[in-house]
Amino acid sequence: TLHVVPSFARLGEENAFAVLARATELQRQGKDIINLGIGQPDFPTPDHIVEAAVKALRDGHHGYTPANGILPLREAVAADLYKRFQVEVSPEAVMIVPGGKVTMFMAILMFGEPGAEILYPDPGFPIYRSMIEYTGATPVPVPIREENGFAFSAEETLSLITPKTRLLIINSPANPTGGVTPKAEVDKLVAGLADFPDVAVMSDEIYDQMLYDGEKHVCLLSYPEIRDRLILLNGWSKTYAMTGWRLGFSVWPKPLYENARKLAVNSHSCVNAPAQWAGLAALTGPQDAVHMMLAEFDRRRKAVVKGLNALPNVSCAVPKGAFYAFPNVSQTGWKAKKLASALLEEAGVATIGGPDFGVHGEGYIRLSYANSLENIERALVRMGDFLTSAK
Ligand code: PLP
DSSP: OOOOOGGGGGOOOOHHHHHHHHHHHHHHTTOOOEEOOSOSOSSOOOHHHHHHHHHHHHTTOOSOOOTTOOHHHHHHHHHHHHHHHOOOOOGGGEEEESSHHHHHHHHHHHHOOTTOEEEEEESSOHHHHHHHHHHTOEEEEEEOOGGGTTOOOHHHHHHTOOTTEEEEEEESSOTTTOOOOOHHHHHHHHHHHTTOTTOEEEEEOTTTTOBOTTOOOOOGGGOGGGGGGEEEEEESTTTTTOGGGOOEEEEOOHHHHHHHHHHHHHTTOSOOHHHHHHHHHHHHSOOHHHHHHHHHHHHHHHHHHHHHHTSTTOBOOOOOBTTEEOOBOTTTTSOHHHHHHHHHHHHOEEOEEGGGGOGGGTTBEEEEOOSOHHHHHHHHHHHHHHHHHOO
16 A cells, blocks of 8 residues: 555535536537636747747746746836836845745745645635645635625624734636626735734735726735735736646745745746746737737626626625636526536536535535627527427
């Protein structure tokens, strides 16, 4: 018998990948499946970014880079954060990592151990909880409520902090709800954190450019009072349609940076060099493609919300960020996961059940509108037919 350590049995999954596998299987059987399950832009990476990677390969960037990333890229990240949020960040605080996920992996490894409590949004990105459980720490869900616009409630979040709390994870704009936490609420949360100076904060801002209706992003780096314990998670995956490149960045407070760098040295060594040069082109080149994608997401968002609200017994709040709709299906008579599964098997529409994002996701399903307007319209017709006829 092989004796794998028991913590591996506690590692979770992203059910989105299982849904994708099932959708692909059904397609192989000849079924017409519309995929509103997976959370990745349906656009290709903009040409000039691809060209920069090709050029990097031709120019001989084939070797290891520093574990924390090439300096020009770390400088460009710092400059971009200054340009967008007027926050001063030293390139020495920036680390280039293989995707946004790696920042959360590192941060949770740094703070999770038996006896420690880590607060995370529920519903939220499933890997937070999975990683917390892996470390043996106690996952403490922060409920994200529809009646609160799917925003964090400062009061409720602060009320969950105990002497055992080591890390608070926040995420806005949010997966899976599309919720955006308003500045006034972030102000309140940060003010309240003054009472808990030993609690680190990881702010997952991977959707920071995906905002609608004139919303402005609140970057947690803009609060000097928590800079010494704030970890920023961000990256290229969503903004530049680069999910498969595996490129992200984090900003670390000084005492944590060396830990993160050593974790990189002990695991991936560095991000592949051409991806880093491509990331540089993404930040310093034209942003037209980003604006084009965002305008298209906005059109789809409006169509999906309108269509969902026209379905029998379904109501959908207007998501202000990311590219997800999170309709309330609790009045349909279906449990959310059963409904998601029936929609896939019987109506050919892939969505994700809310409970895959946490216990507070019951009663909801997640639709990613990273699909063509035409497919979204077809999916809504199918969902309407299904809900009207199925019992
Ligand atoms: N954080 C959130 C909230 C996400 O939704 C995702 C991807 O779905 C990630 C992080 C991970 O992004 P990456 O693909 O860059 O690892």
